[in-house]
Amino acid sequence: DSGVTQTPKHLITATGQRVTLRCSPRSGDLSVYWYQQSLDQGLQFLIQYYNGEERAKGNILERFSAQQFPDLHSELNLSSLELGDSALYFCASSVDGGGNHNEQFFGPGTRLTVL
């Protein structure tokens, strides 16, 4: 158990819908990262928040947005869902926003299926 929690574990929805994925980082970690794992694209970085502020952005679609709340939990919002958004979405956390030996601890993931 990495200490990172994600809910829900599974999500099945229809095209055009909107969903929210939730992540709670390990105690003491200030950074939260979101990654998408799909068969087509592999594991891709989406976005990072550090202590409530956006720190880095990767291949995140405009239909997707995220935020980190004062209690440091984070939510990833996916809207106007398409079939291609079906993937495993991971949240990870680390102690700080950058630097050297800061391994990221991954949550169990949310498997999103868009029908």
Added chain:
Amino acid sequence: AQKITQTQPGMFVQEKEAVTLDCTYDTSDQSYGLFWYKQPSSGEMIFLIYQGSYDEQNATEGRYSLNFQKARKSANLVISASQLGDSAMYFCAMREGSNNAGNMLTFGGGTRLMVKP
């Protein structure tokens, strides 16, 4: 160009033998970090080992060691005394950049390791 390349989509190893999983990387940064993660069939990502670009010695963590060859830009994972529970996908990843640039990881395509009894 791929930043992280794992050329072995799948590998078999006999139980109790050692195995090397290849990883090459591409970066122009002087400061970077290299990570290996394991993903069993259950799906979670498990951190295994880390190597910093300025580390002079190869990293070791139990049965895992990292064969870091900076000039060749390779960071191969060596698993000694393979166990059946080592059967999984293995991902090599890199963090580039300074503190201000964030800490995102770029992952390779992964290698599926299968341990034979």
